[in-house]
Amino acid sequence: MSPLVLSDYSTDEDGEQTFTTPSSFSSSSSFSSGSAVLHRSLKVDPLKVIAASGINLQLSNGQEILDATGGAAVSCLGHGSQRVQKAIMAQMDIGVSYCHSMFFSTTASEGLAEELIASTNGQMAKAFIVGSGSESMEAALKLSRQYYLELKPPQLKRDKFISRHESYHGITLGALAAGGHKARRGPFEPLLAKITSQVSACNSYRGMKDGETEGQYVERLRAELDAEFVRVDPKTVCAFIAEPVVGAALGCVTSPPGYFKAMKSVCEKYGALLIFDEVMCGMGRTGTIHAWQQEGVVPDIQTIGKGLGGGYAPIAGLLINHRVVDVLRTGTGSFAHGQTYQGHPVSCAAALEVQRIIREEDLMNNVKKMGQKLEKLLRDQLGEHPNVGDIRGRGLFWGIEFVQEKALRQPFDPKEQIAWRIQEKGLQPPYSISLYSGTGTADGKSGDHILLAPAYNVTASEIEIIVDRTKRVIQDYFDTWVKK
Template sequence: MHNIQPNLNKTYLKAASAKGVYIYDENGKAYLDGSSGAVTCSLGHSHEKLLPFIKKQLDKLQFVYRSQFASEEAEQLATRLYELSPDKSLTHSFFVNSGTEAIETAMKIAIQYWQENGKPEKTHFTTRKKSYHGITMGALSLSGHALRRQRFEAMLEKYPALSADLENDSLEDQVAEFEKAIDTIGPSKIAAFVAEPMVGAAGTALAPVNEYYACFKAVCDKHEILFIADEVMTGLGRTGTWFGMEHWGTQADIVAVGKSLGAGYAPIAATLMTDKVLAPIKKGSGLIMSGHTYSGHPLSCATALKVLDIVEEDDLLDNVIKKGAYIKSALYDLQKKYPVMQIVRGKGLMMGFELDPAIKGMQAKLIEHCYQNGLLIYPAVGGKEGTDENGVLISPPFTINKSETDELLGKLEQSLKECS
């Protein structure tokens, strides 16, 4: 085989087609997409409103290079993201191809913001130990995901990571740890604090208390530190609001979005920012030093705008909230029946549970049993140190209906029973 898959020693079945919440393999077997791929396919597969639109766009405009032309598609998408952002605070968009690139761009913009403001020494970042921001060297440097860092540790920047427990340590202790980290590095050297509203792959839908982000943003403002929200997984409806930060009533200076932006139909992500962030760059050098060949791709931008239209027109955020509450309640019921499920958490259709870390290999075993039973789920890490391979994310498409939700839960219970 010439195509490289993640596990070089595994023979993968080929996907042959997909429709709604189902993917069909080359033998015709159906798999319920209980994780939206990598928490991506918010509209499911082969959506009846989206496919004709994409085909029509192909006849109009496919690609222009962003240094040569603007496009109406990119401008319309940027306008819609501004309109959807909390209090219309995110006034500008920089389009890229993946969530990792959006984080890399956010880092560059934060550093450039301080350069343009006459503070070029502000090049460091603070983040959390339980975090994952992407697989490139810059984004991985921000990440505390030990399993994904370990091979490249010698090449990564060693940014101080906050280790306080979001669920079990007091807010006062968490803020105190943040203040101490700032004092240790020196506020004059820190460009930004970076955090996922809810920790996905590195924390299994882990979320802080209600006052957390307001307190941390206040600390950032006090020390002239930007706040970057990594909404690649939580953004654009996944948690039941357009932006995950809305649950905490706090606005970030820079926001990275991806995954649900293109919903799996087109590779696209974006770095969004406030007027405050862009103004000194526009007034100064007048150029953001970032970008990629396919940045602002018209076909991807048009597709993403149509995705947002469909989410709005079909009132899918309401379905996310209702089906999410239904799944969470069912997961609590399963937890009572299967002690191997130790923690259940999540918001909207970003649900997760942690398995007993003392039972080695249980995560892989459960994922395989689900696969054999026609259910796709997504692995995450958990545990006190964020190093236990014991987490599972349940994040089906926003379009999932009641019978499909019951089927998902039934296949999950069947798999848990087989593993117990």
């Protein structure tokens, strides 16, 4: 769910808030020529993608880039799907490129919703389609509040949320307030509603104590969440928010068995909802259409995006379970929220075809097989590297965390900009690979990782190339870093 940013928020020694742009970015870009676009950086213009096919991007300078991350884990079918293109054109050919959801529905939106609900085996009841992951989280927060207003009797005090440290749930103000990403929250803290508190992330690599078993770790986190409910007053909490597999904020961190069942037990104890943010890790990325299907826990509300439309059109949404829908149905009978491009017909047609391709071509089986191959090759070729602290993930969603001291799990100083620099080196020949970097992995400020998220239809030979190039980038970078 996390956007790739070229500037990072930090606090200097005097406590002043500053923005920094990695100095290495200019190595793969030209100085600004006066583009009319407000790019992520005003100091340099990014190179232009002029064509794309499969997992390859053709740049304006003639270079070809291997897209090993699908952008921000978005392009789940790669680029240039003829089936999706035809579905988009078919929707436009009937002349229904837009309609206002207050007055009308469309075949495309109805078909997509049916496909999505069927993918949950009927455990979710309704779909609500919007344009971006941040919009979906905004809607989830409002829907949670409305659920309690419509209970009989209404629970008017429910106006707070609990999430986790090192979490990211969107860039708009409400979604940003719901997350715990220090760098992205920092500059805008004065604008953020004080509606959310955080508990510890579930990160075995960083969070488990020496001698602690996974079961003991889960119990400790369960007790921490319970204590946080009590601290803020359980009668005021709408929901607990979490990613089943943490994306850009932590770099593909999974949870030990039983963690989410423990978290849901606390929510049930205090009558709160469970919101799963699956914008980045969902819609097949981890080997099942929904990541929660591997956890044995059904959320009350689920946000989806990225792999929903595979990048062929801007689209995201909510899946809402029967418990929430039934309360609204017996109450006002409506959700007090709407947006101009809600259920956009062209976006829905694109997403519906993406989901049909995933189902008809049994791509979840390929995600599992290629994910196993990706994991094995990463561990075999990078597991012993002195600066690779952890390799973790699931399906075709893998993160590599970098450390200065392997035995102590010591992160690099944030000023080193390790992850950014590795990403930038990867874009250069002879590597020519797109890697997705992230920071704050250790404590919200320090800690570096890169993320790999290739397309669901990736081949075994492409996986081998991805790992080979990734390995060479990392080895060559740290060989140079050690010598400087």
